[in-house]
Amino acid sequence: MKFEEILSQHKPALVKKWFHLVLRTYPEETATFLKNENDPFANPVGATIFKGIEDLFDGLIKEGNHKQISSFLDRIIHIRAVQEFTPAQALSFIFMLKKVIRDELKKEFKEKELFDEFLTFESKIDELALAAFNRYVECREKVFELRANEVKNRYSGLVRRLNRIPKTPEEKTKSKSYKK
Amino acid sequence: MSELDGVPKPEELLKIDYQPPRKGWMDTPVNFKPGTYNYPAASKNHKILELPFPREWSPMEEDWKLPENWKEIVVNGIAERLSKYRSFKVFMDICVRCGACADKCHFFLGSGDPKNMPVLRAELLRSIYRKEFTAAGKVLGKLAGGRELTPTVIKEWFYYFYQCTECRRCSVFCPYGIDTAEITMIGRELLYLLGLGINWALEPAAKCFMTGNHLGVYPHTLKDTLEFFADDIEDITGVRVEIPLNKKGADILFVTPSGDYFADPGTFTCMGYLILFHELGLNYTWSTYASEGGNFGLFTSHEMIKRLNAKIYAEAKRLGVKWILGGECGHMWRVIHQYMDTMNGPADFLQEPVSPITGTKFENAKSTKMVHIMEFTADLIKHNKLKLDPSRNDKLKVTFHDSCNPARAMGIFEEPRYVIRNVCKEFYDMPENTIKEKTFCCAGGAGLGNDENMEMRLRGGLPRGNAVKYVQEKHGVNRLACMCAIDRATLVPLCDYWAPGVQVTGIHEMVANALVLKGEKERETDLRGEPLKELEE
């Protein structure tokens, strides 16, 4: 059996374990809720993480469409980038897949002499982590941009208007809306 | 210590214990991380409103400079409120900790912080109540769910009572109808007794106290602002609308949130009102003193609600109008619907509101004498009094955010949807458990919609953003309509982060775009000055 096939075969168990590890980055009461509520609107964080890591897993074992991978990554990272995590904690969820696979399948890969494939796969996870890092920084930048915009937005109507007040005499005669 | 201390190395990550340290909620201290709390109110604002213990202080510092007898003040404050508000006493006593509310708060759902479960938020105060006011708590302390009142508890209150938008979603699910929003309101009142408030709520309250509106806009500026709108409207429609200000003997006083004077996209909704009233030939007036429908007193104390609300009836009386019409605001309607009449009424000098255009009696507003504009406009459409061309909104695919207060404090669900469906062709509701009485908050209400608190707002905004994203992906929704001025400000960054590409709009902006005016020129743009049709790619 090929390396990817083995992973594929164990997918449900691996994804579940991965999911549970990610949940353990949340306080206990929260983790219980995130695990048990299936409605994606009642439990957006749990549902997004589960769907996200499942799709990431698929993306990694199939010949990766990187764009797709990044949209799944995107959603999880958008969430974890604004939660009470340090950057390392926020992104730790990716490395947890390594742990899961090592715990579950390392022996089997050794026995079946698939260790090289295993190492290559781990490198793919590392690449994913780098991509995640980029995303994370983008999200944080977005948060600061939104913060800065707030001040502008409060008076946006006023600024729009001030910019339209004609300044030169020609502008004044041309402008209909300057009546005073 | 190196910068990387505390960051696990790759090999450690594999050995790491992922379980967070187990601590009871009572023993988990608050972490004031920038981006997740609100700046304290400036002492000048405390002074203007004659609130106790004005001082400069910072949540980031260890010493909050509490008054010497702070404990006594808090305990007396609780006692006073227990005797004054029966609801508060009941809410303190009857929670059975069934947990039905626990996962219903958007701040819990987005942050994952258990202290944002409504039951625990209430427990922050309830534990002190038990210790100080119940026999079991006095003797058994922690065992009976009581705990000592310490400065740490005060810090926790400040953190978590300002992580509640008083949205009342949790109360919808509580079998006993416990309203955590009201517990938050009491918690905030107690904090104000110690001189602890947030500036984003108190500064508008102070300005409102002095000028009548949250922005501190003086009469001449309001006049200028509305006239500028009239200029814009003339450019776009070719029709000049009049601006009746402080007009004595008008039939109707119009009151709306000041948030819409200066900030887009609220400004376009404000223009929408002017256009609609002009087309109807309504005998109405604006007031330069009742120039604010919103009431940041609601986010401060009951006393402050009353003080800031009083001007509405006072102006109605002074101007001699028959009744009052209120614009698209959220929390303003909670105040009007639930407090105005008892606090500042009875408004027996006003008449029972009747639409001068359709003759409809607004019996629901019999006692307050104040009608919601969405009821007014829906009634006009129902009676075929408006000539509408919905195709002028063809580039919009709209969904509707039920603002917490009109939804849960008033129960107004169908009128806005009816109006939207009549002024644009494509409307898609978000999933059922995210709308109407179960609507998710914008996470920026109740004084939290400031920039310093952005990270927390985005956490709390996740459940709403998630539902918006869903209709965006499923139906191509590109506009999120709402009838609340706070929403028109707070949903903008929310969408930008969680559902980029979706813009925010008030409903009367869309109404005015569709409304065909007598004598208008052919419209090339919408009220935003953007082409009516999407430009072909």
Ligand code: SF4
């Ligand atoms: S739903 Fe009501 S009774 Fe149950 S825990 Fe929440 S507040 Fe208490």
Ligand code: SF4
């Ligand atoms: S009122 Fe709203 S914000 Fe406050 S605890 Fe309840 S659900 Fe959360």
